[in-house]
Amino acid sequence: xxxISRGFRGRRRDPDADPSRVxxxxxxxxxxxxxxxxxxxxxxxxxxxxxxxxGDERKSWTWEEFRALPSETATVDVHCVTRWxxxxxxxxxxxxxxxxxxxxxDAPYVLAFCDGGYTTNLPIEDVTDxxxxxxxxxxxxxxxxxxxxxxxxxxxxxxxxxxxxWVRGLELRDENEPGFWETYGYHIYGDPWREQRxxxx
Amino acid sequence: MNWxxxxxxxxxxxxxxxxxxVLDVPEWPGHRAGQHLDVRLxxxxxYRAEREYSIASAPGEPVAITVERLEDGxxxxxLTQELRAGDGLELRGPxxxxxxxxxxxGGPVLLVAGGSxxxxxxxxxxxxxxxGTDLPVRLLYSSRTLDDVIYREELxxxxxxxxxxxxxxxxxxxxxxxxxxxxxxxLLEEVAWPPEDDARAFVCGPTSFVETVADGLxxxxxxxxxxKTERFGATGVK
Numbered sequence: 001x002x003x004i005s006r007g008f009r010g011r012r013r014d015p016d017a018d019p020s021r022v023x024x025x026x027x028x029x030x031x032x033x034x035x036x037x038x039x040x041x042x043x044x045x046x047x048x049x050x051x052x053x054x055g056d057e058r059k060s061w062t063w064e065e066f067r068a069l070p071s072e073t074a075t076v077d078v079h080c081v082t083r084w085x086x087x088x089x090x091x092x093x094x095x096x097x098x099x100x101x102x103x104x105x106d107a108p109y110v111l112a113f114c115d116g117g118y119t120t121n122l123p124i125e126d127v128t129d130x131x132x133x134x135x136x137x138x139x140x141x142x143x144x145x146x147x148x149x150x151x152x153x154x155x156x157x158x159x160x161x162x163x164x165x166w167v168r169g170l171e172l173r174d175e176n177e178p179g180f181w182e183t184y185g186y187h188i189y190g191d192p193w194r195e196q197r198x199x200x201x
Numbered sequence: 202m203n204w205x206x207x208x209x210x211x212x213x214x215x216x217x218x219x220x221x222x223v224l225d226v227p228e229w230p231g232h233r234a235g236q237h238l239d240v241r242l243x244x245x246x247x248y249r250a251e252r253e254y255s256i257a258s259a260p261g262e263p264v265a266i267t268v269e270r271l272e273d274g275x276x277x278x279x280l281t282q283e284l285r286a287g288d289g290l291e292l293r294g295p296x297x298x299x300x301x302x303x304x305x306x307g308g309p310v311l312l313v314a315g316g317s318x319x320x321x322x323x324x325x326x327x328x329x330x331x332x333g334t335d336l337p338v339r340l341l342y343s344s345r346t347l348d349d350v351i352y353r354e355e356l357x358x359x360x361x362x363x364x365x366x367x368x369x370x371x372x373x374x375x376x377x378x379x380x381x382x383x384x385x386x387x388l389l390e391e392v393a394w395p396p397e398d399d400a401r402a403f404v405c406g407p408t409s410f411v412e413t414v415a416d417g418l419x420x421x422x423x424x425x426x427x428x429k430t431e432r433f434g435a436t437g438v439k
Contacts, residue, residue: 006242008250034412116425
């Protein structure tokens with residue numbers, strides 16, 4: 001018999017949301033909350049680069065070069081570990097597949113690195129085959145710095161901390177080294193549908 | 202991380218909209234000042250709602266959370282109006298390891314709070330007091346009105362080495378001589394430790410507040426790695 005909270009009925013605040021699109025423990029928000037661990041970086045675009053690092057090799061794009069790459073529009077649901085989900089968010093970005101085409105690799109993991117020192121780790125199969133983007137626009141507008149602009153990783157099938165803000169590159173890695181939040185007890189993989197919020201979930 | 206059922210030991214009204222809930226948690230592994238926990242409510246038909254709340258008490262004290270009632274909220278009205286001593290409350294934690302402070306992290310310390318963002322910072326202040334360290338702390342605390350100041354009595358009795366500076370943004374009582382505006386770069390410069398003191402800064406509040414303060418501290422010369430932030434969004438995520 002599981003615990004019942006005396007007197008709690010709940011507001012069920014998402015009557016219009018399709019329950020099959022809302023992972024366990026999440027609620028749908030219309031807003032776009034901001035969560036980050038430190039000050040918002042403001043890297044000027046003429047100093048910004050995006051890099052794929054593979055051992056000693058490094059393939060880099062300037063902002064202009066990056067923006068000249070073919071981009072895609074992605075309409076996706078995003079799920080934050082702090083329990084809000086936002087449905088049908090519209091992004092524009094460069095597919096990670098497009099970026100990885102430029103390098104030869106067989107590494108099983110990537111570590112995303114960012115302005116401000118933030119990192120997050122992902123299996124390579126979770127950022128390839130059309131599952132991840134480096135997004136530079138949200139809802140038709142350049143991505144706001146608070147939300148990770150000029151560019152953030154977008155990996156919508158995992159909890160949103162994996163969609164690293166202010167991303168500056170991906171490092172191909174042989175080991176699944178925990179990133180920033182992962183070393184602080186958050187789940188190494190972070191599947192919202194299996195409610196993998198914290199280490200051991 | 203496992204859920205467990207804690208028992209509400211006491212409830213304390215801090216302001217008209219804010220209540221502290223003191224909990225007896227049988228299997229609590231201990232926490233650090235600044236961490237948070239998850240709360241899960243379950244209705245009789247199995248419907249569940251989960252939220253996270255900052256821990257308001259110091260390590261070694263009974264676990265307490267301080268909750269601000271959001272009028273359009275689902276969980277905070279229950280916690281602040283329905284829940285009473287003797288009730289069970291399902292939770293798990295502690296969570297988070299970035300926005301934490303203890304004497305081993307050094308000082309001086311700058312705490313900047315907007316509204317209920319003071320909660321994890323209060324845990325740090327209590328931890329400082331209990332640990333006996335003399336590391337100096339400054340707290341800059343922005344509230345709408347004097348009646349909205351959480352922990353006012355406790356903060357007014359701040360111990361040696363702790364300076365508390367209030368700013369009241371919406372309404373000030375007659376004769377108020379303190380600050381009366383939103384935190385801006387000038388106010389930060391006046392209150393914050395100068396950057397050469399290598400202070401550890403912790404900023405907690407609504408997003409726009411945290412953005413202003415964190416940007417302002419970096420402008421003053423604080424290295425970004427010395428500025429740790431905790432934000433809650435427009436929908437009352439925390």
